[in-house]
């Protein structure tokens with residue numbers, strides 16, 4: 001199976017469904033690094049992941065708070081590093097980010113790639129024609145040598 005899977009999400013519900021399907025693969029300590037321009041659907045994807053982790057609190061954009069912790073089947077840490085400028089800023093986010101007992105989803109994770117563990121799932125969302133989103137899932141490290149091909153049953157494969 002490929003370490004990269006590219007899918008087409010036609011509507012926000014599809015992006016959430018994909019995020020939720022990913023949740024079923026997640027284990028404590030996993031890191032999901034999201035990238036994509038403003039409004040690409042990163043928070044929407046994390047909302048799906050949260051639902052899949054049985055988080056009941058509403059997931060809102062952490063852009064101003066920077067990091068939020070949610071209780072679910074696994075603890076979910078949702079952070080947004082868009083506004084962070086220095087390495088110190090990122091380190092100041094707190095111990096719960098990248099904690100071994102939690103799942104950490106990082107919006108704009110591509111901005112801090114050198115700080116991320118080798119084992120991570122990268123999710124890049126790109127605006128496609130007619131408002132759809134093309135979502136590329138890239139597995140990094142031994143944890144993610146295979147990105148589950150069954151995800152293409154959730155959203156249509158793209159090319």
Ligand SMILES: Nc1ncnc2c1ncn2[C@@H]1O[C@H](COP(=O)(O)OP(=O)(O)OP(=O)(O)O)[C@@H](O)[C@H]1O
Pocket residue numbers: 009010011012013014015036037038039040041042043044045061063107131132133
């Ligand atoms: N597959 C999709 N098709 C169409 N619209 C979508 C899709 N996925 C998400 N959206 C919509 O895109 C908008 C922006 O989504 P969202 O806030 O998740 O983006 P974001 O990448 O987190 O933005 P920011 O960079 O500001 O954090 C929302 O209105 C959401 O419903």
Ligand SMILES: [Mg+2]
Pocket residue numbers: 042043044061062107
């Ligand atoms: Mg967002």
